[in-house]
Amino acid sequence: MQAIEQAIRSLVKRYAKVTIKEDVLDRLIDLGAFVEFPAGDLIVASGDEENKLYLLVDGLIRKYYLDYQGNDLTHQFLEAGQVFSTQHVVFSGQVMCNFEAVEPCKLVCFDYERVQKLMLDDPSLTKIYIGILEETLRIKLVRETALLAETATERYVKLKNEIPDIDRRVSHGHIASYIGVTPVSLSRIRRTMREEN
Numbered sequence: 608m609q610a611i612e613q614a615i616r617s618l619v620k621r622y623a624k625v626t627i628k629e630d631v632l633d634r635l636i637d638l639g640a641f642v643e644f645p646a647g648d649l650i651v652a653s654g655d656e657e658n659k660l661y662l663l664v665d666g667l668i669r670k671y672y673l674d675y676q677g678n679d680l681t682h683q684f685l686e687a688g689q690v691f692s693t694q695h696v697v698f699s700g701q702v703m704c705n706f707e708a709v710e711p712c713k714l715v716c717f718d719y720e721r722v723q724k725l726m727l728d729d730p731s732l733t734k735i736y737i738g739i740l741e742e743t744l745r746i747k748l749v750r751e752t753a754l755l756a757e758t759a760t761e762r763y764v765k766l767k768n769e770i771p772d773i774d775r776r777v778s779h780g781h782i783a784s785y786i787g788v789t790p791v792s793l794s795r796i797r798r799t800m801r802e803e804n
Contacts, residue, residue, distance in 0.1 A: 610641055610664065610713070610715075611636055611639040611640075611641055611715050612636050614639075614662055614664045614715050615632070615635055615636050615639060615662070615715065616632070617688065618662055618688070618690065618735065619632065619735060621688065621738070622734070622735040622738030622739060622742075623731070623734055623735050623738070624734050624738070625731050625734050626731070627729075627731050627732065627735075628729070628731070631725070631728075631729045631731065631732065634725055635722070635725060635732065638717050638718065638721050638722060638725065639662070639715040639716065639717055640715070640716050640717075641664075641713065641714075641715060641716075642713075642714050642715075642716045643711070643712065643713050643714075644666075644708040644711070644712045644714070645708065645711055646708055646709060646710045646711050646712075647707070647708065648707070648708045649705055649706065649707055649708075650668065650706040650707065650708055650712070650714070651693050651702055651704075651705065651706040652702070652705055653672070653673060653701075653702055653703060653704055653705050654701050654702065655693070655701065655702045656701055656702070657693050657702065658693060658718065658719040658720060659692065659693050659716055659717065659718065659719055660690065660691075660692045660693075660716070660717040660718075660719045660722055661690065661691050661692070661706075661714045661715070661716055661717070662688075662689075662690050662714060662715040662717075663685055663686065663687055663688065663689050663690070663691075663712065663713075663714050664687060664713040664714060664715060665687050665711075665712065665713040666687065666708060666709070666710050666711055666712030666713060666714075667684060667685070667686060667708075667709040667710050667712070667770075667776055667777070668684070668685040668691070668706055668707065668708060668709060668712060669681055669683075669684055669685075669706070669707045669709045669777070669781060670682045670683040670684075670685065670691070670704055670705070670706050670707075671704065671705050671707065671781075671784070672703070672704045672705070673705070679705075679784065680784055681781050681782075681784040681785040682704065682750070682785075683746065683750070683785075684709070684766075684770060684773070684777065684785070685706075686770065690739050691706065692719060693719070709776060709777055709781075710776060753765065754787060759786050759787060759788045759792065759793075759796060760796050760799070760800070762785075762786040762787065763782070763786050763793070763796055763797075763800075764800075766782065766785065766786065779793055779794070
């Protein structure tokens with residue numbers, strides 16, 4: 608319970624633009640359940656019919672889609688402190704993407720509907736939710752702009768700046784997929800960067 612409380616208090620501090628009453632915070636903490644996933648496990652799979660909200664406490668998660676040929680396309684890497692919801696990636700009642708634990712992950716899991724009800728009971732929690740949605744939208748817009756307007760090398764450098772140890776934590780195939788190139792092209796990018804330094 609203490610780990611859940613610490614994670615939620617950190618989340619509130621990051622996003623809240625107003626003071627959240629202690630009793631409301633206690634109710635939110637009571638809604639959370641601590642879950643762990645070993646590296647390689649799917650936290651959420653495409654086709655699942657769940658309605659959860661997750662707060663990543665420790666670890667690294669890869670969000671990816673499968674194309675029509677079954678190739679996986681990495682869309683995002685999530686680090687500790689980030690929140691994701693299956694509610695935002697649902698179409699016709701089913702989750703459209705996969706969330707994989709790239710390394711052992713600890714999360715706080717919430718039932719989305721119960722959190723929504725709590726937000727209705729105390730609108731101050733809505734401020735946190737809006738902050739999370741704004742960050743999600745910002746990440747999405749930055750990602751789309753990068754894919755349209757930056758070179759693969761620029762996208763790789765940006766990823767390395769965001770997650771400096773990404774090469775050690777994630778397979779090169781997943782990194783290549785994220786920046787939109789083949790693993791061979793990523794090797795060329797990395798070799799060119801080494802030679803220039």
